[in-house]
Amino acid sequence: MRAAVAERGVARIIPSVAASDGAGVKLRRSLGSAPTQRVDPFLMLDEFGTDNPDDYIAGFPPHPHRGFETVTYMIDGHMQHRDHLGNVGDLGPGGVQWMSAGHGVIHSEMPRQSEGRMRGFQLWINLPAAEKMQPASYRDIPPADIPTATLPGGGRVRVIAGAIDVAERHVEGPINGHAAKRSTDPLYLDIELPPGAEFTQPLPRGHAAFLYPYEGEVAVQTAAGPQAVPRQAAAVLETDGDVLRCIAGPRGLRALLLAAQPIGEPVVQYGPFVMNTREEIERAIADYQAGRLTA
Ligand code: CO
Numbered sequence: 001m002r003a004a005v006a007e008r009g010v011a012r013i014i015p016s017v018a019a020s021d022g023a024g025v026k027l028r029r030s031l032g033s034a035p036t037q038r039v040d041p042f043l044m045l046d047e048f049g050t051d052n053p054d055d056y057i058a059g060f061p062p063h064p065h066r067g068f069e070t071v072t073y074m075i076d077g078h079m080q081h082r083d084h085l086g087n088v089g090d091l092g093p094g095g096v097q098w099m100s101a102g103h104g105v106i107h108s109e110m111p112r113q114s115e116g117r118m119r120g121f122q123l124w125i126n127l128p129a130a131e132k133m134q135p136a137s138y139r140d141i142p143p144a145d146i147p148t149a150t151l152p153g154g155g156r157v158r159v160i161a162g163a164i165d166v167a168e169r170h171v172e173g174p175i176n177g178h179a180a181k182r183s184t185d186p187l188y189l190d191i192e193l194p195p196g197a198e199f200t201q202p203l204p205r206g207h208a209a210f211l212y213p214y215e216g217e218v219a220v221q222t223a224a225g226p227q228a229v230p231r232q233a234a235a236v237l238e239t240d241g242d243v244l245r246c247i248a249g250p251r252g253l254r255a256l257l258l259a260a261q262p263i264g265e266p267v268v269q270y271g272p273f274v275m276n277t278r279e280e281i282e283r284a285i286a287d288y289q290a291g292r293l294t295a
Helices: 278-289
Strands: 010-015 017-021 025-029 042-050 060-065 068-076 079-083 088-091 096-100 105-111 118-126 137-141 148-150 156-161 163-166 169-172 187-193 198-202 208-222 225-229 233-237 243-260 268-270 273-275
Touching: 010 225, 042 068, 042 208, 042 243, 068 079, 068 156, 068 187, 088 096, 088 137, 118 243, 148 163, 156 163, 156 169, 163 187, 187 198, 187 208, 225 233, 268 278, 273 278
Parallel strands: none
Antiparallel strands: 010 233, 017 025, 025 042, 042 118, 060 105, 068 096, 068 118, 079 088, 079 105, 096 137, 148 156, 156 187, 163 169, 187 243, 198 243, 208 225, 208 233, 208 243, 268 273
16 A cells, blocks of 8 residues: 655744845855755755845956856846856856756856846765765756746746656656766756746755745645745655655745755855865865865
8 A cells, every 4th residue: 555645834934134245146045045044955045136236237257166056047138157177157047057067166156147036056065975076067057958837737847957847747857867867866946936836846845945935925735725935935844755746825826946956964154165174174164275176
């Protein structure tokens, strides 16, 4: 006999707080606002969104990373990134940059506009010890390479990482399978639902998962009843269930859904360096100061 499918309820809410990063970019940080506010393997989630150039124009001048991955997803506006390898890329609406810092990257992310709306997300995903010192790599993923699945009950889902099955169609994101597969096996969805529409997504048991509504409203449905999730907050789901079921509120919903295999190793973070031990952090700082971070 098979056990019934268990819906995952909300285990805790991580609210976002106003923060500033780079050379003074205003943003909202939920995951990563404190060391206790991580969801292994997710370290940080920043949402930036403003019509005021003063909030973004200073951008993110050259800075280092070591030991994890950064995923930037643009909704509105344009950023240009450059790195120490000479890569230059444009990140525009609907595009993603998936960067694995590995043992070291130095890059900048600067606005390529002086007015207008700038909106998007930056997510940090940890790497296991065995991959922290691999060579850096990144992929610019243009909007056309991110498949969109239309939901039978209305709405759509953009599949950035992982794969989903919708209406007997298997939809794979660009970060999935073969070379693009990550050891954390991430699922990264951008969900848009009309008012009252329902969305159900299977999630592997034991994988960490959270839902981050950024427009409209949503309630997570379980046998115990609905649990409303505040906007611009991460609703961390219980791990011992098989499926997320949620329903959009009267103004519809736009939300990110992230899930991944936890790494289960110690995390020691110092700013843009995320390692397993203090000694490794000290080495990262020394390597950066000596110009060896990317060597
Ligand atoms: Co960066």
